[in-house]
Amino acid sequence: MKNLYKIAVSCFLLIAVFAGCKKVEVGYLSDNIRYGSNPVVADRGVFKIVTGIIPDNSTPPFKVTILNIRNKATGKREEAFFKPSEVTVWKEKYDPTTDTTLALIEAKRAKEMKLPLEVIEKSGQLMFTQATENVPVGEYLLDLEVENPKGKKQYEGVTTLQIKDPLFFEHINAPYFILVNPSDGSSKRYPHDVDWFDISKQQSANTTFKVTRDAEGPNQIILKVYDKNGAVFPGKALERRPSGDTFLNTMATFAYKTTVTENSVIHDYAQARFPDVYWDNIGNGILCYYRIYDKYIESVDFVDVWNPPYKITYKTDPNPYILQIRFGMKFNLPGTYLVEMHLTATKKPGVN
Structure with a gap:
């Protein structure tokens, strides 16, 4: 009787182990992907990188793209976000302790055409460039598309972008x-x-x-x-x-x-x-x-x-x-x- 009891317990534990090891479906894509800040605040003309999306257990790898940026008051597309401007970028990291001449500084810099807002597709980080100087002050809704191995979903108004004039x-x-x-x-x-x-x-x-x-x-x-x-x-x-x-x-x-x-x-x-x-x-x-x-x-x-x-x-x-x-x-x-x-x-x- 004792042996039968031990066998029954062992079978139960074995079943539990297999049940616990059941493979989670790869490619889950949540409906609740979001950003940690809402609104995301940026100053016109000031470079800024914002933390990426909160995936809500969605499985990577991700491909995040911007679908649209709309004026929050009117709902219309804000074209200023989609017009590139020439800005100065660093090709190498600036070090103020060693880059002590204009020649050293210029060797690390270049001019490039940049959009006011770019998204890093693997993380969803938002990168505001100096080209935001050409974006009107206001609040805007950000529409994203997120893709992973399972498929893709669109997220309208995933967060509000608040563009404001900086303190000089x-x-x-x-x-x-x-x-x-x-x-x-x-x-x-x-x-x-x-x-x-x-x-x-x-x-x-x-x-x-x-x-x-x-x-x-x-x-x-x-x-x-x-x-x-x-x-x-x-x-x-x-x-x-x-x-x-x-x-x-x-x-x-x-x-x-x-x-x-x-x-x-x-x-x-x-x-x-x-x-x-x-x-x-x-x-x-x-x-x-x-x-x-x-x-x-x-x-x-x-x-x-x-x-x-x-x-x-x-x-x-x-x-x-x-x-x-x-x-x-x-x-x-x-x-x-x-x-x-x-x-x-x-x-x-x-x-x-």
Whole structure:
């Protein structure tokens, strides 16, 4: 009896094993293929790659193609997505630490005709190219076809594409300067020196920016620094800030070429975004640190009454301090940017 019981149990387990090993049909294609983001957001003129499709257990290999892109409001095909434009592409990976001359950079680049949106057929990843600059701002429905060994299916409105105007540039912190006593190296700070006064005007407690862009100009950042009366500091006054045996980052750290002129410092860069995203995870990130020595500084204004936006007044400290400046900016589109920085300080007359 016991033997019969053992045989019965063994047969049951054997049947269970075979049942569990039943081969799943190859080529399953789900009705619920989708993207992880809806909407998928992209900035006009900015290169971006989006994660591929979520296959919902569909079996690869896949062949993903774009069927149509339709205006979400009207349902009509948006022809701008299907017109190629000439854009600059990298034939080899750009390395900002070694590609430090224009010749090295140009050797890695080429001009190609590209559509604003391309799909990587094996993964369904969406690749927005710089040609999106020619696509109107708006929301669009993406229609795909997905094919695998079993067959093919169409997915209308699989996700919404949201095309928006980019920020040409961004501040990652409130720009400011602190004071250093040239006689003993001690720091002197006034309240609110790191606070935004009016972000919309790019104005902190002691530093104000004005940025203008020429989209047709070469890839350059022209940095000019002014005192509170509008007198420009010479380019050579913007020195690197010491840090032990070395120096902290300036824009020159990120540019492949830097030129000091009588009233500015010009930084040539390879591509937008500048500084390159490579620097985001390096020490101090993309923050820039400059020092203007006391031979240029006659006085400094500091906040006395702080109640923005209703009231803000300043007092003057007549001591010739060293200024230590810090700011961080991202430039998202190519072109020439004139970056004008105004300090609540006065420049000594006749010092160039």
